[in-house]
Amino acid sequence: MIKEVKNNVFYFDGCNTVELANKYGTPLYVYSENDIIDKCNELKNCFINKFNDVRVAYASKAFLSLYMCKIIEREGFCLDVVSGGELYVALKAKFPADRIELNGNNKLVSEIEMAIDNNIGRIIVDSLNELDIIEKICKIKNKKISILFRITPGVNIKSHDYIATGKKDSKFGIPLDEDVIFPYVERAINSEYVNFLGFHFHIGSQLHDNKPYLIALETSLKLVKEIKERYNFNVTELNLGGGFGIHYVEADNRRPFSYFIDPLMKRIEEFFNEVDIPRPIIVIEPGRSIVGEAGITLYTVGSIKAIKGVRSYVSVDGGMTDNIRPALYNANYEGIIANKANNSKKDKFTICGKCCESGDILIKDIKLPGPETGDVFAMFSTGAYCFSMASNYNKNLLPAVVIVNNGKSELIVRRQSFDDLIINDVVDNI
Ligand SMILES: Cc1ncc(COP(=O)(O)O)c(C=O)c1O
Incomplete structure (x- = not known):
């Protein structure tokens, strides 16, 4: 208790x-350490230990300190950071760099440089301009970094407007218009400086309904298939973001992680059995649901x-x-x-x-x-x-x-x- x-x-x-x-x-x-660990264990039981090739990246913006990095490292999760400051804290905590991913809609050149210098695991690219910067830096430093593209799946959710991030009218992510997304992907696939892994979406926060996730998933699966057909390229990583709701007040129906994960994974397995593409690694990025309560x-x-x-x-x-x-x-x-x-x-x-x-x-x-x-x-x-x-x-x-x-x-x-x-x-x- x-x-x-x-x-x-x-x-x-x-x-x-x-x-x-x-x-x-x-x-x-x-903070109750036991409550944080209980949430991590719940994620291990219904996701990490239940499926092959899956990862949890804790969204550190929810709560970050050196001690928190140590808990997340010990639990075997990855870490999502969105700024040079968050990356700095993670590195100071000696969090394994290859388990860090960098998100953000306007990463500074200095932040991208810091990420590349420290050999972090992935950069989640939000714009073409960002891809330019990454390629330039990697060329100068003679390095190659893994990237995903954050897409806006065009999903509206029932949450406050400020924490709804997956709709088309959003500052986050790349819109899915054909003339926008495909040139990015083609360039990334052929780039000498990036290792293109796949796609990321995050539809919003404090969600109690799994339907918008399934709609966003469908959009990204369609994209994965299209990439295979156009470029004969297998996407190897799909990041579904975070957003799982928690209990603040009586009206909040905090669902177990499995309420979201089970139908998502069922649909993913079903889809990749149907199409001739190996199932990519599936990543989720919970923040609030690990530390909120x-x-x-x-x-x-x-x-x-x-x-x-x-x-x-x-x-x-x-x-x-x-x-x-x-x-x-x-x-x-x-x-x-x-x-x-x-x-x-x-x-x-x-x-x-x-x-x-x-x-x-x-x-x-x-x-x-x-x-x-x-x-x-x-x-x-x-x-x-x-x-x-x-x-x-x-x-x-x-x-x-x-x-x-x-x-x-x-x-x-x-x-x-x-x-x-x-x-x-x-x-x-x-
Ligand atoms: C890209 C991304 N991933 C994950 C999260 C974490 O969301 P939550 O704390 O609702 O799980 C956020 C939150 O804003 C985000 O922007």
Whole structure:
């Protein structure tokens, strides 16, 4: 049991969360190592160990730290990075370079150079311009790198517009118009400097329905067949992206990975049995579904403002700086008062942050048992896209990150200090 209540206190992976708040301070990101490993094991059971020639590349944008790289390496997964910064962290963690893939719609020349210099496994190419850059760099350095093309399969999904990435009107990927995609592929197949493997798509995030995946898959299978017919070329890798939804609130129906993977793999096996092409390696890129539910954020309650007949605001010592998702795309969350975990919940409150923005609301209208200043509020499922999207707005400090495991806790990222806020400032004569 990752979440438990003992003596009216909320415990997370065996740790008393009130004690964690006292020991490490708040706001505090807390990750359950057991929950991350459980998710990895689920993926191994229903994907890695069930099918030949498949890989999982953890989308590190969801949550990245040196410690997280170590977990992913230990679990035998690959790592998807999207910037020089993420690549730097992975390399600093000594993550095997050949298991790293670089995504991104506008990779900088310096980022591509860094990827090639470090012999990473793959670059997922997003545009013709990028292919030009890769070829130029490889020519100068006398190297060859493996690539896939990210395609936009033209699928619309039921999710917030900002996390829907597979529709035609998207900044990501190469559209499938004949006069666009085929010249790219032909050039890549014949290139001296790239080893063309296949295609990648990522239709969006926080999905609870497998149908859009199957539609996108069908599009990419058609493309694989067309490539065989036009160029007599066998695609050897197909990357289906990430996007598997998690539980944030009651309305979210978190499906097991197999709900997505089984029908996808069934269709893939069926298709490649029908056509005269060997089945390519199949890769998935989950991020949120590996770390999202494994993370919680602990806050200390500060001021409480009851506006008669309107609303009661409960302010906490963090906010949109450590979790931008509610302000950015109306993301919903649940949570509890950790030191009053079993008290009956009577009235509704709005949890707000301390930033100078009216939109700095973390949870609207949550039922809580009479919050008081000094209480510890635990917000659930904050493991993905919170730490990684955190900012220093209002010069708030980035929180510390702690990993917990069967009652033991360890600091894995220290809290920023005020000195960190001016570390890059350059000014004479102070
Ligand atoms: C290319 C790509 N792969 C994988 C992911 C991970 O998605 P998720 O965290 O929803 O699994 C993303 C997220 O934006 C992405 O852009």
